[in-house]
Amino acid sequence: MRRGYTAADVRAAERPLLDRGLGETLMARAAYALAQVCLRELREHAGGAYGRRAVVLAGPGNNGGDARIAAGHLARAGVGVELVDALALDAADAPALGRRLADAELVVDGVFGTGARPGLPAALASAVAHWREARGQREPGRNTPAADVPAGHRRGPEGTARRRGPRPGTQRVIAVDIPSGVDGTDGTTRSDAADGLPEYIAADVTVTFAEEKAGLLLPPGRVAAGRVEVADIGVEIDTAPDVLSLEPADLAGVWPTPAQTAHKYSRGVLGLLAGSAEYPGAAILTATAALSTGVGMLRVLTAEPARTAVLQACPETVPGEGRVQAWALGPGAPEPERMQAIMHQIAADAAGSTAQDGSARPGSRVPPAVLDAAALDLLDGPLAFPAVLTPHAGELSRLLGRLGEPAAREEIEAAPVRYARRAAELTAAVVLLKGAVTLVAVPSGPVFAQSAGTPWLATAGSGDVLTGIIGAALAAGFLEGASHEDLPRMAELAAAAAEIHGLSAWHHHPDGGSPRRGRELRQGPQLGHEAGHRRPGPVRARDLAWAVRDTLSGLLGA
Ligand SMILES: NC(=O)C1=CN([C@@H]2O[C@H](COP(=O)(O)OP(=O)(O)OC[C@H]3O[C@@H](n4cnc5c(N)ncnc54)[C@H](O)[C@@H]3O)[C@@H](O)[C@H]2O)[C@@H](O)CC1
Ligand SMILES: Nc1ncnc2c1ncn2[C@@H]1O[C@H](COP(=O)(O)OP(=O)(O)O)[C@@H](O)[C@H]1O
Ligand SMILES: [K+]
Numbered sequence: 001m002r003r004g005y006t007a008a009d010v011r012a013a014e015r016p017l018l019d020r021g022l023g024e025t026l027m028a029r030a031a032y033a034l035a036q037v038c039l040r041e042l043r044e045h046a047g048g049a050y051g052r053r054a055v056v057l058a059g060p061g062n063n064g065g066d067a068r069i070a071a072g073h074l075a076r077a078g079v080g081v082e083l084v085d086a087l088a089l090d091a092a093d094a095p096a097l098g099r100r101l102a103d104a105e106l107v108v109d110g111v112f113g114t115g116a117r118p119g120l121p122a123a124l125a126s127a128v129a130h131w132r133e134a135r136g137q138r139e140p141g142r143n144t145p146a147a148d149v150p151a152g153h154r155r156g157p158e159g160t161a162r163r164r165g166p167r168p169g170t171q172r173v174i175a176v177d178i179p180s181g182v183d184g185t186d187g188t189t190r191s192d193a194a195d196g197l198p199e200y201i202a203a204d205v206t207v208t209f210a211e212e213k214a215g216l217l218l219p220p221g222r223v224a225a226g227r228v229e230v231a232d233i234g235v236e237i238d239t240a241p242d243v244l245s246l247e248p249a250d251l252a253g254v255w256p257t258p259a260q261t262a263h264k265y266s267r268g269v270l271g272l273l274a275g276s277a278e279y280p281g282a283a284i285l286t287a288t289a290a291l292s293t294g295v296g297m298l299r300v301l302t303a304e305p306a307r308t309a310v311l312q313a314c315p316e317t318v319p320g321e322g323r324v325q326a327w328a329l330g331p332g333a334p335e336p337e338r339m340q341a342i343m344h345q346i347a348a349d350a351a352g353s354t355a356q357d358g359s360a361r362p363g364s365r366v367p368p369a370v371l372d373a374a375a376l377d378l379l380d381g382p383l384a385f386p387a388v389l390t391p392h393a394g395e396l397s398r399l400l401g402r403l404g405e406p407a408a409r410e411e412i413e414a415a416p417v418r419y420a421r422r423a424a425e426l427t428a429a430v431v432l433l434k435g436a437v438t439l440v441a442v443p444s445g446p447v448f449a450q451s452a453g454t455p456w457l458a459t460a461g462s463g464d465v466l467t468g469i470i471g472a473a474l475a476a477g478f479l480e481g482a483s484h485e486d487l488p489r490m491a492e493l494a495a496a497a498a499e500i501h502g503l504s505a506w507h508h509h510p511d512g513g514s515p516r517r518g519r520e521l522r523q524g525p526q527l528g529h530e531a532g533h534r535r536p537g538p539v540r541a542r543d544l545a546w547a548v549r550d551t552l553s554g555l556l557g558a
Contacts, residue, residue, distance in 0.1 A: 067110020098130020267296025284331025
């Protein structure tokens with residue numbers, strides 16, 4: 001499990017040590033750890049440290065202090081270091097600095113640290129844009145690992161005429177504590193007014209101190225940070241983390257598995273209302289995913305012709321009504337009246353209003369629900385039963401509008417954690433906001449951030465698969481029903497489902513390579529781009545729904 005802390009909590013933990021006069025000691029430890037990582041990266045990616053060129057960008061605070069001391073260590077190891085006072089940069093010098101940045105084997109970003117706010121000062125942003133341009137990159141992005149560079153680019157003369165400096169894949173960018181331009185607590189950045197590109201210094205590796213900062217786990221900071229290494233500098237944080245990320249190795253401990261004596265009803269029954277005459281496929285995808293996840297029984301309540309389509313694709317499915325332990329409602333535009341009726345019934349059961357003797361049964365445990373797609377469009381206030389909502393940014397924008405706090409899709413994409421949390425408060429539900437990094441928020445408590453997937457997952461039907469996985473997990477995880485007190489556990493299951501969904505895109509390897517199993521799978525890809533993992537190819541939602549089974553078998557050690 002990765003844990004991310006707010007800047008305020010990190011500061012508070014450092015305070016007693018600073019009060020005891022240990023500031024310089026801490027900085028010396030941080031700088032030493034940073035220099036060690038820089039030297040190792042140079043050895044691994046540039047063939048050595050001696051004689052290699054480094055540009056160290058140093059800011060005005062302690063982050064700059066760490067970078068300056070590390071620059072001394074690097075120089076003593078024979079690295080040719082140029083130390084740049086990043087805030088004293090003149091706009092006229094930005095193009096030249098951009099070229100020197102492009103030419104260096106190592107760039108150390110010590111501009112802003114725990115105190116960082118989104119964005120970069122104008123002259124520095126301009127230098128970073130020139131650097132990007134000289135490297136032939138359109139967007140901020142770490143240098144493509146050598147293994148991922150297409151063979152044609154790797155051989156022969158050094159790239160195109162526009163490409164300068166070290167071979168692609170040999171330049172390493174190391175962020176000190178946090179990539180500058182990214183907010184350490186919420187991971188947000190600012191976009192350049194002229195070209196619309198986000199203003200941050202994308203790193204290959206971030207060396208962070210004491211504990212991970214929340215912004216390193218949240219989008220887009222998580223993408224900007226590359227691989228994160230935590231250096232122990234003797235600072236202990238004893239407050240609760242603000243952001244959590246489940247890793248593949250955590251999933252076996254989180255995921256509900258059947259007891260030895262289980263039978264199909266005690267494994268959990270999922271009720272599915274998905275699909276319509278227009279979109280029968282969505283019901284097939286959600287049903288296939290739920291069955292691949294190992295649900296005890298799947299009941300499908302959808303009307304014809306989607307019902308026959310599901311029964312033909314998934315012969316295990318049981319048509320019609322009956323008792324269920326969880327609900328999955330909404331993919332493929334099923335009948336709104338039917339969804340409303342089911343939600344009203346769960347809410348009534350949760351309120352206890354259906355007690356036979358007329359007595360109030362407040363807080364009754366009821367089957368929890370995952371509400372997706374069309375079901376989200378029926379919501380306009382706090383939910384009276386425990387639910388997981390699974391919007392993408394566009395759906396969340398519509399939902400927030402109905403809840404009286406409109407936000408455009410772009411606003412949500414720029415500050416996803418803020419809107420996911422707000423939606424969870426307003427709906428009294430778990431809100432899983434889909435994206436390259438999927439966030440899972442509860443009305444109060446830490447947010448989960450999961451990023452096992454690949455951009456190939458962004459394909460129609462992929463969300464329907466996620467709904468099926470979540471539904472099956474809720475059915476198995478809440479055999480006795482759930483109440484609002486269970487929202488944190490529901491969020492944990494939804495986060496685990498998002499991780500399994502993402503890993504399944506890697507697992508299903510379209511080139512026919514052997515599926516990734518066991519230990520290899522549990523280690524998982526880190527944002528996909530780490531060396532050692534092949535890139536997956538196109539994902540078909542149907543294959544993804546099938547692949548979930550192999551993913552789970554690998555993760556659970558079957
Ligand atoms: N405080 C400690 O105990 C330790 C801190 N360490 C380092 O200290 C760093 C924190 O140092 P500081 O608190 O001095 O803060 P920073 O170095 O992060 O920030 C310095 C200044 O830059 C300004 N700034 C931030 N974002 C800006 C932006 N986008 N545009 C313009 N100005 C901006 C801030 O207002 C602040 O005044 C950590 O990240 C870490 O690298 C380490 O030396 C280890 C010990
Ligand atoms: N760039 C990306 N990287 C990784 N995963 C992504 C990316 N973009 C989207 N996804 C994932 O793909 C899925 C798309 O779901 P959704 O938009 O609901 O599709 P649909 O409704 O067509 O099924 C989500 O799980 C989302 O997190
Ligand atoms: K930094």
